Amino acid sequence: xxxxxxxxxxxxxxxxxxxxxxxxxxxxxxxxxxxxxxxxxxxxxxxxxxxxxxxxxxxxxxxxxxxxxxxxxxxxxxxxxxxxxxxxxxxxxxxxxxxxxxxxxxxxxxxxxxxxxxxxxxxxxxxxxxxxxxxxxxxxxxxxxxxxxxxxxxxxxxxxxxxxxxxxxxxxxxxxxxxxxxxxxxxxxxxxxxxxxxxxxxxxxxxxxxxxxxxxxxxxxxxxxxxxxxxxxxxxxxxxxxxxxxxxxxxxxxxxxxxxxxxxxxxxxxxxxxxxxxxxxxxxxxxxxxxxxxxxxxxxxxxxxxxxxxxxxxxxxxxxxxxx
Numbered sequence: 001x002x003x004x005x006x007x008x009x010x011x012x013x014x015x016x017x018x019x020x021x022x023x024x025x026x027x028x029x030x031x032x033x034x035x036x037x038x039x040x041x042x043x044x045x046x047x048x049x050x051x052x053x054x055x056x057x058x059x060x061x062x063x064x065x066x067x068x069x070x071x072x073x074x075x076x077x078x079x080x081x082x083x084x085x086x087x088x089x090x091x092x093x094x095x096x097x098x099x100x101x102x103x104x105x106x107x108x109x110x111x112x113x114x115x116x117x118x119x120x121x122x123x124x125x126x127x128x129x130x131x132x133x134x135x136x137x138x139x140x141x142x143x144x145x146x147x148x149x150x151x152x153x154x155x156x157x158x159x160x161x162x163x164x165x166x167x168x169x170x171x172x173x174x175x176x177x178x179x180x181x182x183x184x185x186x187x188x189x190x191x192x193x194x195x196x197x198x199x200x201x202x203x204x205x206x207x208x209x210x211x212x213x214x215x216x217x218x219x220x221x222x223x224x225x226x227x228x229x230x231x232x233x234x235x236x237x238x239x240x241x242x243x244x245x246x247x248x249x250x251x252x253x254x255x256x257x258x259x260x261x262x263x264x265x266x267x268x269x270x271x272x273x274x275x276x277x278x279x280x281x282x283x284x285x286x287x288x289x290x291x292x293x294x295x296x297x298x299x300x301x302x303x304x305x306x307x308x309x310x311x312x313x314x315x316x317x318x319x320x321x322x323x324x
Contacts, residue, residue, distance in 0.1 A: 005302065006226060013294035016113050017287060022121050023109055027290030028282055029095075029102035033139065097132075104128030104135045106290060107199040110297030115200075127199070134198045134205045141209075142191045149187070152180050189223045190216050196300040219303050226299060230292065237288040241281045248280055 017023065109124040128135075156176040190212045197208035216223055252273040259269045 026102040028286035
């Protein structure tokens with residue numbers, strides 16, 4: 001195998017991501033299903049814009065709202081309150097559907113581009129729709145496994161807290177954390193490979209999980225290596241997102257001050273600024289997520305054909321070959 005496999009995977013995935021910006025729409029929603037759990041990704045995105053949300057909280061205490069405060073003083077207001085509540089529930093349902101559907105759509109697009117040598121946004125959407133319930137079931141299993149891992153880490157932390165001066169709780173914490181971290185890596189990659197088997201190979205969820213476990217067992221070291229690469233990429237993406245936020249924040253702050261002086265309004269200007277900041281950060285994360293899933297599709301194809309060899313194993317083989 002070429003020494004540049006990982007570089008080729010990341011380069012080819014970026015080429016497709018940049019050439020087809022329509023896929024960023026899928027990436028914008030698949031972000032919340034990403035490499036980690038749904039709410040963890042959601043919290044991370046809002047943490048990046050924590051300064052902006054703090055400003056929104058302060059502005060929300062003002063009386064400069066477009067709509068009056070609704071209190072249930074009449075049946076008409078209760079009716080409008082129920083409509084708003086059901087509307088929020090419907091929007092949450094649509095958003096949740098898009099989160100699940102988007103991951104399958106990105107991988108379907110990768111299937112069309114890398115295997116069939118054609119690109120179709122519409123065909124990718126319809127192909128993913130056929131596997132929606134299987135991907136959703138896999139997500140539920142992944143969330144349950146992640147919750148068990150998080151519970152294990154929390155339990156270990158409680159043990160350390162009960163005996164703060166003894167040495168063995170610290171050893172238990174380090175050992176347990178390493179074990180649970182490896183379990184989290186295993187769950188993450190098995191879930192990704194299982195999704196590939198569902199979307200790309202058209203398998204049922206039970207068969208996909210079995211094949212994904214077998215694939216990870218054959219290429220676990222290579223999976224960890226590419227996982228380290230993605231970990232570094234996550235750090236770079238977070239830095240870029242914060243940089244974009246910082247670059248936009250200063251001119252938007254001056255814009256808000258000028259518009260406040262000119263119009264006397266604050267809340268509409270703050271809302272516009274937050275939409276711009278949030279949209280810019282979301283776009284960066286969407287591009288990264290699209291690139292990540294395209295990389296997974298390419299890597300999956302290599303692993304199915306048994307071409308990847310861990311760089312660690314390859315390095316050891318090179319040393320043995322030189323000595324012999």
